[in-house]
Amino acid sequence: MKERTKLMLIVCSFLVSYYLPWNHPVIRQAGLEAFMMLQEYAREHVLTCLIPAFFIAGAIAVFVSQASVLKYFGPQAKKVLSYSVASVSGTILAVCSCTVLPLFAGIYTRGAGIGPATAFLYSGPAINVLAITLTAKILGWQLGLARALGAILFAVVTGLLMAVIFRKDDAARSQGQIYVPETGAKERTLAQDAAYIGTMVLILIFAAFAKPAQESTGLWPALYAVKWYITAGLLIILGIMLKMWFKQQERKDWIDSTWGFMKQIFPLLGGGVLVAGFMLGRPGHPALIPEHYIQALVGGNSLSANLAAAVAGALMYFATLTEVPILQGLLGAGMGKGPALALLLAGPALSLPNMLVIGGVMGIKKTVTFCSIIVIMSTIAGMLYGNLTG
Secondary structure (H helix, E strand, O other): OOHHHHHHHHHHHHHHHHHOOOOOHHHHHHHHHHHHHHHHHHHHHHHHHHHHHHHHHHHHHHHOOHHHHHHHHOOOOOHHHHHHHHHOHHHOOOOOOOOHHHHHHHHHHOOOOHHHHHHHHHHHHHOOHHHHHHHHHHHOHHHHHHHHHHHHHHHHHHHHHHHHHOHHHHHHHHHHOOOOOOOOOOOOOHHHHHHHHHHHHHHHHHHOOOOOOOOOOOHHHHHHHOHHHHHHHHHHHHHHHHHHHOOHHHHHHHHHHHHHHHHHHHHHHHHHHHHHHHHHOOOOOOOOOOHHHHHHHOEOOOHHHHHHHHHHHHHOOOOOOOHHHHHHHHHHOOEOHHHHHHHHHHOOOOOHHHHHHHHHHHOHHHHHHHHHHHHHHHHHHHHHHHHHHO
16 A cells, blocks of 8 residues: 555544544444444454455465466466356355455466456355345245346456456556466375365355255255354364475465465455445444435336445445345335346445455556446346336
C-alpha cells in the first residue's frame, strides 16, 4: 500500500470519528451491527474457512511450481482447459466470497492470467453444489437451475472479458516475470504434492460444512454428523505428510507464505466487514440502510429493480448458504423473481469486504471492472429470467 493511501485512510478515519453523530440512535445501532457482524464472522468463518484457505494459498505459493500454474492458468494456456477448470472449481470448494480470496491471491501472484484467475474468483463461491441444491429445494427448481447455469456461464464470460480488457497488462505482467524451469529431480512426486494439497482442500470442505436443514435426509446430514471426526482424521494425515515428506525449511517457508497472505488480507477483510455491517447490518437487524428500503427497490421486474438487487447483492456479505433463507424472506415481502436471480448471481460471489481485498491484490481498475461486469450481467440475467417466468 502506498504511503499516500495510508495517509488518506488515516485522515478519513479521523474525520469519520470526529464528525459522526454517535448520539443518534440509528448511528449507534449501525455501529453495534458493525461489531456484531464482525463477531459473527470471526466465530463462524475464520477458524473453519479462512484459516484452512490461507494455508492452502501458502502451499500453492511455495510448493506448486510456476510452470504448473502457467501451464493451466497462464495467459498463454489453452483457453478451453484453463476456463473449464476455473469455472467449475466451485463444485469442489464450498467457500464464500471472502474465503476464496486467499486461494485467488495464491494462483494470481503465482502467475495465473487475469482471465482464468477471475473466473476462479467468481466460480469459487458462486457454483456451490449444496447452495444450488438448497436453492432449488426451497425457492423452486426453476430458480435453482437458472442459478446453476448462470453461475457457470458468468464465470467463463467474466474471465474472457477480463482477459480481453486487460490483455496488455497481462502481456506486460508475463514479460516481467522471471521464470526459470525446474531442474533436477524433486524429492516428492507429483502424486505426493497433490495428496498434500488435496488433504488441505478436504479439511477446508469438511470444516466449513454447513448444517443442513432439519427436514433434510440422506447424505448431507450423515456427513455433517461426522464432519469433525473426518476433519480430525485429515489433520492427523496432514501432520504425517508434513513430517515424512517435507524438510524443516520447507515447512518454515510454507508458514511464512501463509502469514504473508494473512497480513495482506485480514486487515482489509476486517475493515470491509465493519463497513458492510455499519451500512447494511445482519439479516433481520436494521443498520444505517433499513432492509425495507431494499425490499421496496426490488419489487417487480424493471431495470431499476434488477439493478438494485444486483448492486445490493454485490455489497452485502453472504455466508455460504445464508443467501437462500434471506432471499426466501425477500420474496415473501414482494421481491420479483428476476431481481431474486440477479441477487443470487451477484451476492455470493461479491461483497464489500471481498472488493476491498481484491483491490489490494490486482488493483482498483481491475477490481472495478470485475465487479461492474458481474453487476451488469446479473441485471441482464434477472430481467431475462423475470420476463420468461412472468
